[in-house]
Amino acid sequence: MSRPLISGVVLAGGLARRMGGADKGLQLLAGKPLVQWVVERLRPQVDELLINANRELAVYAGLGYPVIGDRIPGFAGPLAGLHAALASAANPLVACVPCDSPLLPADLVERLYHALASEGCDLAHARTLAQRQPIFCLCRRALLPHLTTFLQDGGRQPGLWYRTVSACEVAFDDQAEAFCNVNTFDDLACLASGVAGQDGVDAAAADQLQPFAARHTHSR
8 A cells, every 4th residue: 555654753761660760772682772673673664763762862873763852841651752753753644662562563554554544543553452552553743733732731641642533443463462562671581581592592692681771871
């Protein structure tokens, strides 16, 4: 299906409280930071790639893509990252994914766009079985003013905002495992054990849980 140009954003701007405040996107999985896994999955699916980050900006910029910070202060959550992307993107559609789901589907954007176009909605987001996956979405940039108002009024939950716009769900029941995400160091270790030995990955590298940032920034 022919489609408009699409920008993509990887959300890496959160506080990762369940990781003790560590910068989640920079934690290593099989020798690569989580954000790099996600970038490599998303980049072939979009025409422009952005990274939303609020810390370690130089490290994220080292991946070779524009880094954008939240415009809404106070670490306001994933919608603040989407808001920053809608304000910065060069294209009329923006695909959004979190930095902690390194196995995201290779056809994510294609399927979200098909729903957006066929159902005439302004925002399409993923669902796996009975579980909504609201951070995996494709959004029209024209929703920026509406999202700005929602955030300025104190709104934070994606699900609540989605109820106020024309949104549709896209089933990914056939790839539910692709949406597994990393919230804790235990999650990371479990996922590392699953990818060790795949695609030439060194099992020893899979056990590296230290931040990628530590290898690329000076101590303060």
